[in-house]
Amino acid sequence: MSDDARDEETVTVAHGGGTGRTRDFLEDSVVPRFGGDADGLAVGLDALDDGAVHEVGDRSVVVTTDSHVVSPLSFPGGDIGRLAVSGTVNDLAVMGATEPLSLTCSLVVEEGVSVGLLEDVLDSMQAACEAAGCAVTTGDTKVMGSGDVDGVVINTTGVGVLPQGAHVPDAGLSPGDKLVVSGPVGDHGITLLAEREGFDIEGDLTSDVAPVNDLVAAALDAGTVTAMTDPTRGGLSTALNEMARKADVGALVDETAVPVRDSVAATGELLGIDPFDVANEGTVVFGVDAATADAVVDALRATPLGAEAAVVGEAVTEHTGRVVLDTGFGRRYLSEPEGEQLPRIC
Amino acid sequence: MSDDARDEETVTVAHGGGTGRTRDFLEDSVVPRFGGDADGLAVGLDALDDGAVHEVGDRSVVVTTDSHVVSPLSFPGGDIGRLAVSGTVNDLAVMGATEPLSLTCSLVVEEGVSVGLLEDVLDSMQAACEAAGCAVTTGDTKVMGSGDVDGVVINTTGVGVLPQGAHVPDAGLSPGDKLVVSGPVGDHGITLLAEREGFDIEGDLTSDVAPVNDLVAAALDAGTVTAMTDPTRGGLSTALNEMARKADVGALVDETAVPVRDSVAATGELLGIDPFDVANEGTVVFGVDAATADAVVDALRATPLGAEAAVVGEAVTEHTGRVVLDTGFGRRYLSEPEGEQLPRIC
Numbered sequence: 172m173s174d175d176a177r178d179e180e181t182v183t184v185a186h187g188g189g190t191g192r193t194r195d196f197l198e199d200s201v202v203p204r205f206g207g208d209a210d211g212l213a214v215g216l217d218a219l220d221d222g223a224v225h226e227v228g229d230r231s232v233v234v235t236t237d238s239h240v241v242s243p244l245s246f247p248g249g250d251i252g253r254l255a256v257s258g259t260v261n262d263l264a265v266m267g268a269t270e271p272l273s274l275t276c277s278l279v280v281e282e283g284v285s286v287g288l289l290e291d292v293l294d295s296m297q298a299a300c301e302a303a304g305c306a307v308t309t310g311d312t313k314v315m316g317s318g319d320v321d322g323v324v325i326n327t328t329g330v331g332v333l334p335q336g337a338h339v340p341d342a343g344l345s346p347g348d349k350l351v352v353s354g355p356v357g358d359h360g361i362t363l364l365a366e367r368e369g370f371d372i373e374g375d376l377t378s379d380v381a382p383v384n385d386l387v388a389a390a391l392d393a394g395t396v397t398a399m400t401d402p403t404r405g406g407l408s409t410a411l412n413e414m415a416r417k418a419d420v421g422a423l424v425d426e427t428a429v430p431v432r433d434s435v436a437a438t439g440e441l442l443g444i445d446p447f448d449v450a451n452e453g454t455v456v457f458g459v460d461a462a463t464a465d466a467v468v469d470a471l472r473a474t475p476l477g478a479e480a481a482v483v484g485e486a487v488t489e490h491t492g493r494v495v496l497d498t499g500f501g502r503r504y505l506s507e508p509e510g511e512q513l514p515r516i517c
Numbered sequence: 518m519s520d521d522a523r524d525e526e527t528v529t530v531a532h533g534g535g536t537g538r539t540r541d542f543l544e545d546s547v548v549p550r551f552g553g554d555a556d557g558l559a560v561g562l563d564a565l566d567d568g569a570v571h572e573v574g575d576r577s578v579v580v581t582t583d584s585h586v587v588s589p590l591s592f593p594g595g596d597i598g599r600l601a602v603s604g605t606v607n608d609l610a611v612m613g614a615t616e617p618l619s620l621t622c623s624l625v626v627e628e629g630v631s632v633g634l635l636e637d638v639l640d641s642m643q644a645a646c647e648a649a650g651c652a653v654t655t656g657d658t659k660v661m662g663s664g665d666v667d668g669v670v671i672n673t674t675g676v677g678v679l680p681q682g683a684h685v686p687d688a689g690l691s692p693g694d695k696l697v698v699s700g701p702v703g704d705h706g707i708t709l710l711a712e713r714e715g716f717d718i719e720g721d722l723t724s725d726v727a728p729v730n731d732l733v734a735a736a737l738d739a740g741t742v743t744a745m746t747d748p749t750r751g752g753l754s755t756a757l758n759e760m761a762r763k764a765d766v767g768a769l770v771d772e773t774a775v776p777v778r779d780s781v782a783a784t785g786e787l788l789g790i791d792p793f794d795v796a797n798e799g800t801v802v803f804g805v806d807a808a809t810a811d812a813v814v815d816a817l818r819a820t821p822l823g824a825e826a827a828v829v830g831e832a833v834t835e836h837t838g839r840v841v842l843d844t845g846f847g848r849r850y851l852s853e854p855e856g857e858q859l860p861r862i863c
Contacts, residue, residue, distance in 0.1 A: 187660030223654035308569035314533030328674035
């Protein structure tokens with residue numbers, strides 16, 4: 172891009188949407204600056220995975236970071252505190268690090284926010300830490316002027332340690348692997364949008380936000396997991412497309428096998444938003460060796476968050492880098508959502 | 518505090534000032550929630566040190582985090598990008614981890630910021646990473662609406678690995694240890710304030726912002742460093758008071774031995790701000806075993822950033838938890854600054 176064009180272009184919400192525009196920004200502007208080889212770097216920035224993996228002696232150190240800007244701060248099923256802890260615990264978990272070593276908590280708070288609200292958020296972080304069996308071990312607190320920041324922004328960074336080579340990338344699919352989702356999709360995104368629009372007619376929409384490290388541990392114990400990711404920004408559509416693209420395989424998905432709650436489907440229809448396209452915050456997509464797929468699904472179903480786990484498709488040699496959705500009436504490509512329909516969702 | 522009082526109290530800039538009000542908030546609201554013992558936790562949240570230290574096998578894993586909200590985004594001597602990398606590299610360094618394993622970069626950007634500005638910040642981060650010999654290995658990008666956040670907020674989190682037990686706490690002073698500063702104090706804070714107020718009459722004020730990991734490595738090689746910290750928010754006054762309080766010693770400081778640039782002293786006088794009370798971003802305070810203090814100062818002076826390193830005082834058994842300043846005319850306690858005179862300084 173010429174300097175003039177560069178100076179005229181401005182940052183849009185799509186830069187932070189987690190889909191195509193975000194990927195372009197990362198590949199054009201971030202990876203070329205920082206994506207070089209470092210000693211012992213097994214998964215670096217250029218992998219655009221859920222975190223980085225560094226080899227240290229006989230161990231792998233996994234690092235992941237997330238800044239949370241959700242609005243509203245509190246929503247059915249959770250709040251920014253639960254989201255911040257779960258989001259980072261989950262990014263560690265889907266790299267294979269199901270027992271976090273360290274969680275950091277960096278708060279940026281707007282001047283004038285009530286201390287009570289802030290303590291409610293901290294209570295919620297504490298409860299999520301207890302659920303995940305992890306501890307915040309260091310942090311930072313900054314205050315910005317009224318109007319400089321909207322409420323509270325929380326960055327959480329997680330560190331986990333594994334035996335060397337035990338991490339699971341999102342890029343590990345091979346043809347024949349089964350695709351497994353751990354539970355219903357779309358709950359977080361549809362709940363947030365309904366909350367903002369006042370559309371929760373039945374009143375039973377709830378975010379799925381929760382730490383999934385125990386669920387992931389159960390899957391890893393039960394079978395051979397070849398790839399994992401959590402379908403947050405951009406939803407299941409984006410997660411499956413990224414897994415297919417990174418592994419140079421196709422993904423054939425049976426739409427009717429993907430669990431979606433009736434209330435989520437109905438509200439999505441009303442709002443014109445596909446539940447496949449929106450963020451989940453307590454759901455995992457696995458690639459699993461076919462021979463152990465049933466065992467993994469059984470193990471997931473025995474966990475509190477995995478009761479509706481299901482095989483939803485498989486990796487295939489055709490349609491490289493694409494996701495093909497079998498709708499029951501025919502087949503179509505499942506595309507990633509463009510831009511960001513729902514800013515500040517996580 | 519009663520619930521009513523809690524709901525009425527609001528967050529003020531002093532909560533983020535890094536001095537007494539910040540410490541009260543951390544001790545009252547954060548540490549009780551997260552400060553529990555975790556397996557292998559050698560330095561936890563309750564230490565309120567520059568980072569956490571986790572023992573893993575025969576190694577210590579150091580983790581530190583910082584969110585940077587500086588205004589203006591660019592200032593004489595640096596910008597938010599250089600500050601973000603240096604701040605976290607320096608927090609790792611003063612824990613003893615002078616070779617960062619991983620640096621994360623989490624951007625929260627205001628919609629409408631020019632891509633050119635963002636790329637300038639990323640250029641600056643890249644240059645600081647090269648100076649520090651480290652790499653950004655994972656990150657996150659979020660966009661908030663126009664007016665929700667002021668420009669750019671950057672969180673950087675750092676991870677370092679050391680032989681077990683090789684970390685240096687800020688609490689390690691013993692009576693008799695010499696106090697050493699690595700260079701002139703007050704440059705960053707006075708430069709920022711002068712920039713905001715249009716007071717840089719001579720035009721030669723410059724922030725000291727820089728990665729100090731090589732400087733710290735030189736000190737560690739040259740002698741026995743018992744305690745280290747970087748005097749950021751709250752300045753040298755706060756750093757010395759914290760070191761004395763945490764180690765249950767007094768600190769006796771020769772004011773005339775502390776290097777302060779003439780331009781910084783003069784501008785501080787004009788503005789009514791003591792250079793001892795404001796943030797530094799490329800300066801370190803060491804406690805050093807007396808027998809090796811001269812060797813450490815010599816080693817520091819041989820580094821590009823340490824030319825004005827000096828012994829400025831010593832730890833004593835009297836005045837426990839206090840800092841006594843010998844002004845040349847008499848002695849007085851050096852207090853920490855109250856609240857925050859300069860919000861959004863780092």
